[in-house]
Amino acid sequence: MRYALLIHYPQPAVSTLTDEQIKEGMAAFQAYAKALDAAGVLRSAEVLQTIASATSVSMKQGKLHVQDGPFADTKEAFAGLFMIDVPDLDAALAWAEKCPAAYWGTVEIRPSGVQFIDGAWQRVAESSAPASTTA
Amino acid sequence: MTQDAAARADELARVAYGRLVAILAAKDGDIESAEDCLADAFAQALRVWPEAGIPSNPEAWLLTVARNRRSDIRRSAAHRLSDPLDEAARSGAGALSMMEELDPDAIPDHRLALLFVCAHPAIDPAVRTPLMLQVVLGFEAEQIARAFAMPTATMAQRLVRAKRRIHEARIPFVVPDRGQMPERLGPVLEAIYGAYAIDFPLVAGAEPRESLAHEAHYLAATLAELLPDEPEALGLAALISLSLARQPARGDGEFVPLDEQDPRLWDAELIQLGEGYLHRARERGRIGRFQIEAAIQSVHAARAVSAATDWRALLTLHLALLEIAPTLGARVAYAAAVGRVKGAQIGLEALDAIDDESVQRFQPAWATRAYLLTEAGRAEDAVRAYDRAIALTTDTGARRYLERRRADAAAKSSLGLSSGTVRVVPYDPDWPRLFTAEARRLETALAPLPIVLEHTGSTSVPGLAAKPVLDILAGIGDDAAIEPYIAALVEAGYVHRGEQDVPGREFFRRGDPRAYHIHLTRIGGRFWHEHLDFRNYLRAHPDVRDEYARLKLALAAQYPTDRARYIEEKAPFIRAVLDLATKPAIASP
Numbered sequence: 108m109r110y111a112l113l114i115h116y117p118q119p120a121v122s123t124l125t126d127e128q129i130k131e132g133m134a135a136f137q138a139y140a141k142a143l144d145a146a147g148v149l150r151s152a153e154v155l156q157t158i159a160s161a162t163s164v165s166m167k168q169g170k171l172h173v174q175d176g177p178f179a180d181t182k183e184a185f186a187g188l189f190m191i192d193v194p195d196l197d198a199a200l201a202w203a204e205k206c207p208a209a210y211w212g213t214v215e216i217r218p219s220g221v222q223f224i225d226g227a228w229q230r231v232a233e234s235s236a237p238a239s240t241t242a
Numbered sequence: 243m244t245q246d247a248a249a250r251a252d253e254l255a256r257v258a259y260g261r262l263v264a265i266l267a268a269k270d271g272d273i274e275s276a277e278d279c280l281a282d283a284f285a286q287a288l289r290v291w292p293e294a295g296i297p298s299n300p301e302a303w304l305l306t307v308a309r310n311r312r313s314d315i316r317r318s319a320a321h322r323l324s325d326p327l328d329e330a331a332r333s334g335a336g337a338l339s340m341m342e343e344l345d346p347d348a349i350p351d352h353r354l355a356l357l358f359v360c361a362h363p364a365i366d367p368a369v370r371t372p373l374m375l376q377v378v379l380g381f382e383a384e385q386i387a388r389a390f391a392m393p394t395a396t397m398a399q400r401l402v403r404a405k406r407r408i409h410e411a412r413i414p415f416v417v418p419d420r421g422q423m424p425e426r427l428g429p430v431l432e433a434i435y436g437a438y439a440i441d442f443p444l445v446a447g448a449e450p451r452e453s454l455a456h457e458a459h460y461l462a463a464t465l466a467e468l469l470p471d472e473p474e475a476l477g478l479a480a481l482i483s484l485s486l487a488r489q490p491a492r493g494d495g496e497f498v499p500l501d502e503q504d505p506r507l508w509d510a511e512l513i514q515l516g517e518g519y520l521h522r523a524r525e526r527g528r529i530g531r532f533q534i535e536a537a538i539q540s541v542h543a544a545r546a547v548s549a550a551t552d553w554r555a556l557l558t559l560h561l562a563l564l565e566i567a568p569t570l571g572a573r574v575a576y577a578a579a580v581g582r583v584k585g586a587q588i589g590l591e592a593l594d595a596i597d598d599e600s601v602q603r604f605q606p607a608w609a610t611r612a613y614l615l616t617e618a619g620r621a622e623d624a625v626r627a628y629d630r631a632i633a634l635t636t637d638t639g640a641r642r643y644l645e646r647r648r649a650d651a652a653a654k655s656s657l658g659l660s661s662g663t664v665r666v667v668p669y670d671p672d673w674p675r676l677f678t679a680e681a682r683r684l685e686t687a688l689a690p691l692p693i694v695l696e697h698t699g700s701t702s703v704p705g706l707a708a709k710p711v712l713d714i715l716a717g718i719g720d721d722a723a724i725e726p727y728i729a730a731l732v733e734a735g736y737v738h739r740g741e742q743d744v745p746g747r748e749f750f751r752r753g754d755p756r757a758y759h760i761h762l763t764r765i766g767g768r769f770w771h772e773h774l775d776f777r778n779y780l781r782a783h784p785d786v787r788d789e790y791a792r793l794k795l796a797l798a799a800q801y802p803t804d805r806a807r808y809i810e811e812k813a814p815f816i817r818a819v820l821d822l823a824t825k826p827a828i829a830s831p
Contacts, residue, residue: 132393142637146638197602197634201636205391210392210396
């Protein structure tokens with residue numbers, strides 16, 4: 108089963124973080140991604156730039172609306188995601204609680220619904236490979 | 243000289259930090275200011291000592307400077323307090339009398355009160371261990387944060403909040419009296435143990451695990467020294483000493499579980515120290531959780547001397563632990579122990595009896611279940627339980643270990659033959675490892691009885707197709723009584739089937755469908771020699787081996803459900819090979 112660990116945290120202006128804090132955060136993320144990778148459960152990982160660089164697009168009003176900024180201005184903003192492949196929610200929780208971002212924000216766990224594979228959308232709940240394959 | 247002074251200040255910082263903070267903060271509970279002033283005092287020592295020399299009583303010197311610094315701050319903040327000691331510190335006479343008061347033997351050690359403050363019921367349990375590490379041992383927030391895999395800012399904030407709370411709520415710096423002691427001591431022990439049993443999620447094998455374990459040991463030893471009549475304080479010191487002794491054997495990469503550790507790697511000095519604490523605790527005659535856990539460690543440690551683990555003693559202790567502290571961990575540990583002694587099925591029943599819902603998310607419960615299922619011969623269920631345990635494991639070393647055990651279980655499911663049937667499968671290179679694993683298990687189960695175990699039968703010949711049943715040749719001495727062996731093997735899960743028409747051989751099988759055979763016989767007897775000769779000859783002669791394989795496959799096809807006939811028909815071939823094997827003139831190529 109594939110789960111997205113969606114990271115949300117307050118987006119500081121970069122200048123409010125000290126070099127030490129940035130270094131420490133990077134080291135924590137490095138260790139976390141390596142542990143996920145070593146366990147063979149990591150599918151992808153992205154940490155996004157801050158919301159200052161966001162651009163939002165909508166056609167809801169019938170015409171193109173391009174907005175300079177995030178779609179919602181909230182205190183904690185979406186900041187990155189880890190896609191992991193684990194058997195169930197308990198396993199996803201075990202990983203989510205180890206995510207460094209949980210210390211300065213919130214990690215939302217969302218199971219994947221459908222996935223585009225081999226040219227078509229497919230349900231992923233049953234089709235995905237078990238997380239623990241042995242060599 | 244400079245180096246001397248710096249080194250001395252450094253050493254004092256380690257040894258005396260907690261003592262000085264405790265003295266400074268005892269009166270008003272202001273740990274933050276006590277730490278600041280002490281830091282200033284240390285800085286001043288580094289400036290002054292190299293030139294003026296190290297004072298005769300450096301601790302008293304530091305305390306006086308820190309106290310002066312503190313009253314300076316107070317005066318400049320314009321809130322003059324009527325604090326006679328601070329007043330005295332500023333006058334020469336006062337300073338002198340204080341030096342006398344500061345005779346290390348005369349001044350009461352407030353560290354004990356400080357430990358009780360750190361683990362006060364009004365302090366968040368999660369911050370108690372970090373708080374002790376900081377105020378008693380002088381660790382920086384950054385070091386503590388790294389050990390707990392937490393951002394420094396978060397940790398620092400928690401520590402400051404806890405210290406303010408102590409000051410503002412006026413948590414008293416006192417040692418609880420005898421009446422309160424039982425309920426107040428528990429949290430102190432828990433917090434110290436927390437520094438040892440800390441879950442290091444992402445730094446497996448990294449140094450903080452080790453360094454904090456030693457700090458926990460230091461704290462526990464300090465507490466035991468300050469409360470020499472509290473058996474549980476002694477019990478905790480024993481527990482940490484004994485577990486820490488096994489650190490070198492735990493493995494750097496893949497996790498090595500207790501009963502697979504090499505006892506020669508254990509630290510004999512720490513074991514001795516732990517046994518000493520445990521002995522002193524027992525003399526007090528009041529049993530408790532940490533003493534029992536230490537006693538469990540002590541039984542395991544005895545394997546270094548006796549080469550065997552006394553599982554019955556362990557079972558008794560685990561049962562006692564359940565009575566006193568029925569935590570989820572204790573219940574799972576009990577299931578593992580009872581499964582070991584009374585059989586995997588009983589262990590599984592004990593696991594099933596755990597009614598706590600969180601057991602479903604408890605990784606040790608799944609690892610234990612997987613182990614017991616493997617032992618019960620239910621390899622396929624075991625594989626599923628290992629999958630679950632692995633999914634809940636984020637530590638790389640532990641995961642690697644579980645994945646290997648899972649592979650073992652998966653391979654075991656390739657063993658097994660229903661009664662009366664014959665099924666010959668291609669050679670599996672995993673069979674020798676399965677033999678080694680079972681042999682090790684049997685040696686433990688049989689100890690202290692001496693035994694020689696040999697892998698025999700077709701699974702012992704590389705490249706030979708075989709029935710998926712592992713044959714183990716178990717040899718005992720000519721004079722040894724056989725009954726204790728039979729009893730021990732039955733205890734280890736084997737079904738005893740008697741001689742089965744082969745005089746001098748006791749036959750055992752295990753697993754349903756059958757996966758293991760044991761042939762118990764005397765070393766030097768005919769059965770022993772023939773089986774080893776036959777195996778060795780086939781190992782050395784691939785052409786004969788292949789001929790044998792062809793015969794077995796043909797017979798298996800001919801008599802798939804007639805085991806007796808199958809055995810009967812291959813007998814002439816075996817006889818012929820044995821003749822060849824024992825004919826001295828024909829040497830091996």
